[in-house]
Amino acid sequence: MADNAAAGARGGFRGGFGGRGRGGRPRGRGRGRGRGRGKEAEKEWVPVTKLGRLVRDGKIRSLEEIYLFSLPIKEYEIIDFFIGSQLKDEVLKIMPVQKQTRAGQRTRFKAFVAIGDSNGHIGLGVKCSKEVATAIRGAIILAKLSVVPVRRGYWGNKIGKPHTVPCKVTGKCGSVLVRLIPAPRGTGIVSAPVPKKLLNMAGIEDCYTSARGSTGTLGNFAKATYTAIGKTYAYLTPDLWKEMPLATAPYHEYADYLAKNHRVVGTGLQ
Amino acid sequence: MARQFEPYVLLGFTDERVVERTRSAVNFTTNKIGGTPDWHQDKDLPLTKCKLCGTNQTLVVQIFAPLDGSEYLRTLYFFACPQPQCWNRPESWMCIRQQTLSQTKPDKLSGAAQTATISSTSWADDADNWGTDSDDDEKSVPSVDQENGNIIFQIPQNAPEGSDTDDESSSVEELSDPNANSGGAEGAFAIEFNSKCSVATAEIETGDESDIVSIDTPTQPRQLAEIFSYAPLPPHAHHEFACSFISVAEEKFDTQRGAKITEHELSLLQAYQQSELGGGDVQIDVRKMKVEVAGGAETTGEQYEQDLPSHGDAYAHRFLSRLKQNSGQVIRYGLGADPMLLKPLSKQKMRCTHCGSDLVFEMQLMPPLLNSLSLLHDAERMDVLDFGTVIVFTCPSACWDQRGFQEERLVVQAE
Numbered sequence: 001m002a003d004n005a006a007a008g009a010r011g012g013f014r015g016g017f018g019g020r021g022r023g024g025r026p027r028g029r030g031r032g033r034g035r036g037r038g039k040e041a042e043k044e045w046v047p048v049t050k051l052g053r054l055v056r057d058g059k060i061r062s063l064e065e066i067y068l069f070s071l072p073i074k075e076y077e078i079i080d081f082f083i084g085s086q087l088k089d090e091v092l093k094i095m096p097v098q099k100q101t102r103a104g105q106r107t108r109f110k111a112f113v114a115i116g117d118s119n120g121h122i123g124l125g126v127k128c129s130k131e132v133a134t135a136i137r138g139a140i141i142l143a144k145l146s147v148v149p150v151r152r153g154y155w156g157n158k159i160g161k162p163h164t165v166p167c168k169v170t171g172k173c174g175s176v177l178v179r180l181i182p183a184p185r186g187t188g189i190v191s192a193p194v195p196k197k198l199l200n201m202a203g204i205e206d207c208y209t210s211a212r213g214s215t216g217t218l219g220n221f222a223k224a225t226y227t228a229i230g231k232t233y234a235y236l237t238p239d240l241w242k243e244m245p246l247a248t249a250p251y252h253e254y255a256d257y258l259a260k261n262h263r264v265v266g267t268g269l270q
Numbered sequence: 271m272a273r274q275f276e277p278y279v280l281l282g283f284t285d286e287r288v289v290e291r292t293r294s295a296v297n298f299t300t301n302k303i304g305g306t307p308d309w310h311q312d313k314d315l316p317l318t319k320c321k322l323c324g325t326n327q328t329l330v331v332q333i334f335a336p337l338d339g340s341e342y343l344r345t346l347y348f349f350a351c352p353q354p355q356c357w358n359r360p361e362s363w364m365c366i367r368q369q370t371l372s373q374t375k376p377d378k379l380s381g382a383a384q385t386a387t388i389s390s391t392s393w394a395d396d397a398d399n400w401g402t403d404s405d406d407d408e409k410s411v412p413s414v415d416q417e418n419g420n421i422i423f424q425i426p427q428n429a430p431e432g433s434d435t436d437d438e439s440s441s442v443e444e445l446s447d448p449n450a451n452s453g454g455a456e457g458a459f460a461i462e463f464n465s466k467c468s469v470a471t472a473e474i475e476t477g478d479e480s481d482i483v484s485i486d487t488p489t490q491p492r493q494l495a496e497i498f499s500y501a502p503l504p505p506h507a508h509h510e511f512a513c514s515f516i517s518v519a520e521e522k523f524d525t526q527r528g529a530k531i532t533e534h535e536l537s538l539l540q541a542y543q544q545s546e547l548g549g550g551d552v553q554i555d556v557r558k559m560k561v562e563v564a565g566g567a568e569t570t571g572e573q574y575e576q577d578l579p580s581h582g583d584a585y586a587h588r589f590l591s592r593l594k595q596n597s598g599q600v601i602r603y604g605l606g607a608d609p610m611l612l613k614p615l616s617k618q619k620m621r622c623t624h625c626g627s628d629l630v631f632e633m634q635l636m637p638p639l640l641n642s643l644s645l646l647h648d649a650e651r652m653d654v655l656d657f658g659t660v661i662v663f664t665c666p667s668a669c670w671d672q673r674g675f676q677e678e679r680l681v682v683q684a685e
Contacts, residue, residue: 015518017335017518048590053641074583074685094551110574128576133561
């Protein structure tokens with residue numbers, strides 16, 4: 001952030017704090033701050049959370065370590081850091097929704113964005129906003145924040161790479177129930193267009209699906225599929241029955257983080 | 271998500287490091303991170319100790335923030351305990367306010383600057399004046415035009431009538447050298463302040479120190495803390511953070527950018543248009559970069575939905591989104607504005623311990639500050655402090671009782 005070239009030249013009025021209307025305007029030519037405003041895309045990531053700082057400093061080797069300890073990811077740049085280059089996003093739907101206010105109806109746009117790397121990670125984001133661009137942008141960020149790992153397995157012989165869901169999983173959202181069923185290699189994804197997109201992005205090659213409920217509500221349909229895919233890692237299959245020793249945190253910061261985690265969400269007043 | 275109704279807010283960003291060359295410009299009117307506190311009147315207050323473990327607290331941030339309509343020069347100092355077990359606890363932080371009467375009223379200062387502008391054309395008249403006359407003060411105040419457009423008016427060479435110690439006169443001369451890196455308007459304040467006797471006196475209470483033998487051992491670490499990779503610091507050493515300046519800018523939200531579509535989004539929309547789901551709903555005008563979306567809520571049954579990120583913490587999401595719009599901010603200053611919160615605040619009213627008036631939000635420290643903190647004597651140490659945000663509420667009338675310092679109320683919120 002330091003503008004070393006100009007540092008020697010200027011005497012040093014860097015602007016001041018103070019009551020209202022006093023001394024706050026930075027005078028003089030644009031320094032680091034002013035310069036940075038224009039080029040949004042090239043700004044370096046300044047981490048804001050503890051986990052962000054650990055990631056940027058290289059203390060965490062992969063995204064899977066974060067999932068292992070269930071650390072909440074609050075900065076989307078963390079995802080970008082690990083798998084950003086492989087991520088592909090796609091707009092599932094944009095639709096206007098109307099909100100009833102005292103002054104009439106207000107129309108906003110709701111965007112559904114799915115993001116995935118076709119190799120074991122999937123995310124889904126929904127955002128409502130007055131402008132289409134803002135909605136899409138916000139939905140992409142929310143999708144990145146919601147990226148989860150996907151477990152793949154075999155239908156029959158364990159030859160080659162895993163290609164389908166490991167077992168039958170089901171996800172529900174609203175009235176929509178989506179069921180994913182393992183399929184033999186080469187089947188492809190047998191489903192409606194919306195889950196098909198999501199399953200493709202997750203990296204599942206073969207799958208049968210069954211849906212029930214009001215699948216016309218695309219939001220619920222997509223969320224139900226996303227939940228089902230996310231459950232693949234939650235399901236305890238027989239090959240995981242073996243007793244494993246509790247993993248000691250390779251970097252001890254995690255233990256610290258876990259201890260603090262339990263206070264974070266919903267515990268009220270300071 | 272940007273609320274535009276509140277009074278304008280100033281943001282502080284980390285600026286360059288303080289090195290030997292610029293150290294002379296640092297005084298109690300400088301905004302800085304780290305270093306040692308520059309107290310008013312150069313009288314060192316005793317080091318504050320952490321209430322939890324007794325380690326000496328380190329200066330985190332020093333902010334010069336005079337209030338409008340007040341004659342006091344007011345500085346806020348933030349101290350924190352660097353021990354890992356004390357992080358994120360409000361008892362390990364302290365905010366001290368010091369203020370002294372300034373010798374010039376605020377409007378008088380700008381008046382002097384104007385006379386400097388007017389007389390700047392006549393500086394050459396002084397070429398033959400070797401400083402022997404003593405009655406030319408008012409007419410020819412030499413001024414220095416700084417590169418960035420500031421005009422510094424200089425104290426006349428003919429020194430003050432009062433005390434004439436060697437130190438004072440030498441400091442005046444040092445500043446009048448146009449090449450010196452003075453702090454601009456703040457430098458002038460300081461010089462004027464030093465040259466005349468200060469009116470406000472301060473006394474340090476030393477009563478209780480002899481009674482308490484305060485060699486507290488650090489508190490017993492928790493179970494998990496035994497496997498921390500944060501080694502506790504030696505408790506009796508004096509720790510200091512590396513010192514940097516802070517530059518100030520107004521908080522601006524880029525609302526213009528919100529409406530414009532980027533290339534990536536446009537390509538996404540085009541792909542959507544072609545896909546089986548999008549269909550004829552979307553009309554894109556590539557030349558004008560506009561998008562129109564048809565379709566209605568009646569057909570799909572979709573409702574307006576609050577966006578909640580999957581980690582579930584709505585407060586944190588709002589905080590971080592707003593922070594990212596001006597990323598890199600380390601201080602957020604907004605007297606009377608609303609603080610940005612990570613958790614809801616308790617509803618109880620906060621009152622000043624001295625005058626009983628309601629406290630008002632003044633400023634808060636933001637997480638990017640942690641990227642700029644490093645120990646002076648141990649630069650390799652990665653994590654020296656941790657907090658989510660530190661919010662200070664101050665007395666709006668800046669009550670002052672000649673004690674020498676005043677504590678302000680702090681709220682520390684963890685991530």
